[in-house]
Amino acid sequence: MEVGELVGAGRSADVYAIGDGRVLRRYRVDADARRELEIMAHVAAHGFPVPEVFPGESTATDLVMARLSGPTMLHALLAGRIGAEETGRTLAALLRRLHRIPARLSREPSDRILHLDLHPDNVMLTPDGPVVIDWCNAREGRPALDCALSALIIAQAAVDGESELAQAARALLAVLARELDEDLDAGGPLDDAKARRAADRGLTAHEVSLLDEAVALIRRLAGPS
Ligand SMILES: Nc1ncnc2c1ncn2[C@@H]1O[C@H](COP(=O)(O)OP(=O)(O)OP(=O)(O)O)[C@@H](O)[C@H]1O
Ligand SMILES: [Mg+2]
The missing domain is CATH 3.30.200 (Phosphorylase Kinase; domain 1)
Known part of the structure; x- marks a missing residue:
């Protein structure tokens, strides 16, 4: 072609x-x-x-x-075109909406379609609204794992002192944790999410080294208050 x-x-x-x-x-x-x-x-x-x-x-x-037109939500956030509040609400709404869709193959009734990489750079803000791209990690399973991965990806940016995204990511993570509320389980799914990120060959050693601190940050935000 x-x-x-x-x-x-x-x-x-x-x-x-x-x-x-x-x-x-x-x-x-x-x-x-x-x-x-x-x-x-x-x-x-x-x-x-x-x-x-x-x-x-x-x-x-x-x-x-x-072909979609429009910036990714990350670009819009960094350009100041949208704020952390709108970004976090949009991400949480997309996760909830996705998790209402029945699985295709699994017979486990609580399993759903999971994106497993739903972060602001994988959402494009088109004239028709937000559209989710980059489904290469998608599979079926527990929705809590998907929420944990979204939070963990953002938390890794939030704790990365070398990243220009750190401040925006921190504000975004606070909104996402509030919006996801009980769907962001501070228990098992975070360990599973961490293991998946650690095994992801696309991550640098520096990114992997941030995982423990990122998990701790989420536990502080999502834990019982
Ligand atoms: N349908 C589309 N229409 C227009 N641009 C697109 C479309 N899909 C992807 N893109 C552009 O290509 C970029 C890379 O796409 P995508 O995120 O799918 O690749 P990737 O290699 O899986 O990325 P990642 O680094 O997140 O793993 C997107 O940020 C977006 O700018
Ligand atoms: Mg992508």
């Missing part, structure tokens, strides 16, 4: 314009774009905001989807 302009690049994929209002997300790492596409189609069928996917044009490494 002929690819055009590079419109975005993350740690695991490059995203190219391919015309007709579509983009192609091409993995640089070994991952299964088909599984991701099926999950995106499933949540879309339940009314959740994701880019429309095009199965006929996608392959195991290339995901073809609608």
